[in-house]
Amino acid sequence: MADKRSVFNKKAKTYKVHLNSSLAGLSTLALFLVAALVLSIVWLFSGNDTNKNIIAQRPDSVSSSISGSQSSQPSSSKLPAGDERFSKPLAQSAMRETAYFTDAVFVGDSITTGIDLYSSLTNTNVVASTGINLETVLTAKSVRNKAGDKVTIPEAVKEIAPKKIYIMLGTNGIDWMSVDSMIDQYQKVFDTLKKDNQEAIFYIQSIPPVTKQKEKNSNGLNLKKINEFNLRLLKFAEKNKAYFVDVHSALASEDGYLSPDISTDGVHFNSSVYTSWIEYVRRHTSRYE
Numbered sequence: 001m002a003d004k005r006s007v008f009n010k011k012a013k014t015y016k017v018h019l020n021s022s023l024a025g026l027s028t029l030a031l032f033l034v035a036a037l038v039l040s041i042v043w044l045f046s047g048n049d050t051n052k053n054i055i056a057q058r059p060d061s062v063s064s065s066i067s068g069s070q071s072s073q074p075s076s077s078k079l080p081a082g083d084e085r086f087s088k089p090l091a092q093s094a095m096r097e098t099a100y101f102t103d104a105v106f107v108g109d110s111i112t113t114g115i116d117l118y119s120s121l122t123n124t125n126v127v128a129s130t131g132i133n134l135e136t137v138l139t140a141k142s143v144r145n146k147a148g149d150k151v152t153i154p155e156a157v158k159e160i161a162p163k164k165i166y167i168m169l170g171t172n173g174i175d176w177m178s179v180d181s182m183i184d185q186y187q188k189v190f191d192t193l194k195k196d197n198q199e200a201i202f203y204i205q206s207i208p209p210v211t212k213q214k215e216k217n218s219n220g221l222n223l224k225k226i227n228e229f230n231l232r233l234l235k236f237a238e239k240n241k242a243y244f245v246d247v248h249s250a251l252a253s254e255d256g257y258l259s260p261d262i263s264t265d266g267v268h269f270n271s272s273v274y275t276s277w278i279e280y281v282r283r284h285t286s287r288y289e
Contacts, residue, residue: 214266
């Protein structure tokens with residue numbers, strides 16, 4: 001009987017040892033699972049450095065590196081070098097209200113003077129002169145200022161102190177000036193306007209086409225040269241951080257020329273064309289300004 005008890009006690013002790021060992025193992029597993037759960041919750045709510053840096057940014061802000069730290073400062077409004085918005089014509093956007101042009105100035109020759117006469121932008125400023133070209137625009141006292149005195153176009157623009165400047169120059173002189181010379185002169189005009197209006201946004205407008213008949217009757221005023229100049233203007237706009245408005249494409253017919261039906265002399269337009277021109281300009285503005 002004593003032997004049986006002894007055997008029983010030994011078995012009970014052995015079972016107890018196994019039971020304690022099993023319970024200890026389960027406790028360790030439970031603690032491990034709880035710890036893992038807590039760590040998962042902490043990771044979920046706190047995130048990690050990589051997730052914090054994968055964020056959507058405006059195209060004009062400099063993207064932060066995935067491994068770098070984020071700045072607490074707001075994105076800079078300065079546009080980085082090589083920004084693609086300056087390397088191609090402005091895409092179509094929502095039509096701007098005419099109020100957008102209240103603080104704008106349209107600079108140009110006789111083509112631009114028509115904006116003052118025929119367009120819906122009665123609240124904008126037009127500083128333009130018939131016969132002006134890239135070689136005379138800086139020196140000729142061709143317009144009047146607020147006091148009625150004759151001044152140069154840059155002087156008149158400076159007095160207005162616009163926030164936006166639209167330039168269309170080049171039609172006068174393209175028949176006798178080389179494209180290289182025109183771009184050089186354009187740079188001088190732009191630099192002068194920029195110096196006097198450093199906070200202004202600049203829009204460079206391509207010059208419009210001419211009719212086939214005008215091309216035939218002219219020695220140098222032809223579509224090939226106009227297209228070459230406009231392509232150079234696009235590069236010019238990119239270099240000078242100015243927006244390019246492709247008015248030429250908006251006014252050209254399917255063959256690339258100006259339709260004789262809408263032109264008075266092969267270069268200038270009928271009054272109705274100014275509506276189309278300005279509507280195009282209103283639908284092609286920078287959405288970042």
